[in-house]
Amino acid sequence: EWVKIAVNHIITNFYDGLTFDFESPLSVNDPRNDAYVMLVKETNKALKDIDEGFQISVCASWGPGLPLGIDGRAYDYKALADASDYLYVMQYDTRSQIFYDCTAAPNCPLSISKLGIEQYLALGIAPEKIIMGVPWYGYSYGCVDEGGGELLKCSEENNQIQTCHLKLVPFRGVECSDAAGSQIGYENIQKIINSSPDMHGYNITTDVRVGYYQKTKHFNYCYSPSNGPYPHVRQLWYDDPESLTAKSLYAKEKNLGGVGPYRFDYVHPGTDLGDALFETLRVFKEVNGYSRVAVQK
Incomplete structure (x- = not known):
């Protein structure tokens, strides 16, 4: 029933797809993990049966962090990637739980970004299915x-x-x-x-x-x-154009599906500041010849 309602809403409003952004904690053995995967899979099939152009993406934490999961989100990320078109990896807010010194530090430095992507690739997820989410804040x-x-x-x-x-x-x-x-x-x-x-x-x-x-x-x-x-x-x-460019180049190096900011509206396009950040996305596009850009929420 939920899938029918969602599909109808997408078609009625002329959307090109749907993004799942479930972030509640689940343990590895929680049966709701299988239910989540099945929901994504059935929604994707229902939309593709209407038009292959519809797109389903799933938001994921900056790294899988299994078996406990980042913030307790021990989802079946490989199955979620297989059931969808893209996995939007939210590489920001990496300090949601600080286990060491309680001090200010970067939102998501390049070293942590690389660690998260490498962990997803180690799960067997195809690199072209991964969208690297980056913070424009x-x-x-x-x-x-x-x-x-x-x-x-x-x-x-x-x-x-x-x-x-x-x-x-x-x-x-x-x-x-x-x-x-x-x-x-x-x-x-x-x-x-x-x-x-x-x-x-x-x-x-x-x-x-x-x-x-x-x-x-x-x-x-x-x-x-x-x-x-x-x-x-x-x-x-x-993050600024220098650090964001470094991440785009890393995404290119790993042959990821694209780079997408959170959020586009943190700058105004056509301004010097806006153009500088959009240029960090073009770095990926220019090298790969194409670019997938996703927006979380």
């Missing part, structure tokens, strides 16, 4: 004292900190997570970098630094909210 974290309590007040000393300790915000049984921060789109990140001290309450306090992870950038800034806590130090980690 970064994370801004409020820095707290090492005891994890109070936000650091803006001061000459605090503004220059290298390590930004985070407030403990649990996620699925782990006490530290990227939920301590907030997502900021690439275009708005550049507004912060280029703002004057009194614009939007931002005041950059360090130069943009290349982090200890490959090509990933970060900087500190003093944030003076119009309503809320006192002016405090924040650290912002983000």
Whole structure:
């Protein structure tokens, strides 16, 4: 019944397909894993019976992380890939569960991106079925004292900190997570970098630094909210054209099906900032002669 309703909705609204984005935790032996695969398979068949041009994709965590699964999502990824046209690998929010130092760090550095893709390929998933999802946004974290309590007040000393300790915000049984921060789109990140001290309450306090992870950038800034806590130090980690190009080149090297950002609306096409990010997708297209671009959610 669900499949019939979904197919009718797709046809009625002239969509070209459907993306499954189920992210609840399931253990390896949970029978709902088989049910999920069957749902994807039946939906794909129903659409293909109408028109071979319809497309089904399935969102997957940045890496399989089996047998426990990333965030407890121990899905049958090989079967999901076989049942669909594409596996959209969401290579962002990799710090949803932080098991080591509770400090600010990159959203998804190239090394972690490679690790996730290699793990999917090791499952026997065809590379052309994998779409590498990349972040067109970064994370801004409020820095707290090492005891994890109070936000650091803006001061000459605090503004220059290298390590930004985070407030403990649990996620699925782990006490530290990227939920301590907030997502900021690439275009708005550049507004912060280029703002004057009194614009939007931002005041950059360090130069943009290349982090200890490959090509990933970060900087500190003093944030003076119009309503809320006192002016405090924040650290912002983000991807930019350099790091995104490196990921597109890696996707090309592994013969993946494409590269797709989360999200397109974090920049405006036709602007310098927008064109710079879209160019990172063309890198993949120019080398491979084609490009599949997918959007999560």
